Amino acid sequence: MYRLCGHSHCSDNNNRAAYLHVLADAVTGVAAILGPVTAIIRELPYADAIAALVSSAVIIRWAPGLVRDSG
Numbered sequence: 001m002y003r004l005c006g007h008s009h010c011s012d013n014n015n016r017a018a019y020l021h022v023l024a025d026a027v028t029g030v031a032a033i034l035g036p037v038t039a040i041i042r043e044l045p046y047a048d049a050i051a052a053l054v055s056s057a058v059i060i061r062w063a064p065g066l067v068r069d070s071g
Helices: 013-041 046-068
Strands: none
Touching: 013 046
């Protein structure tokens, strides 16, 4: 089985899903703060969109493995 973090608490798919959910929330939370702040400070109107795409890419990267291992 693919283990994301190498710890015993990630061996169960339910625990792994919860772990990934918390990590995804953390990544998207940081991106939701840094995106607009960067857009304002650096005057980059697309910085918020880039932050959203990075957040989506992180979730898209983790989701297929979790779905595959659950099936």
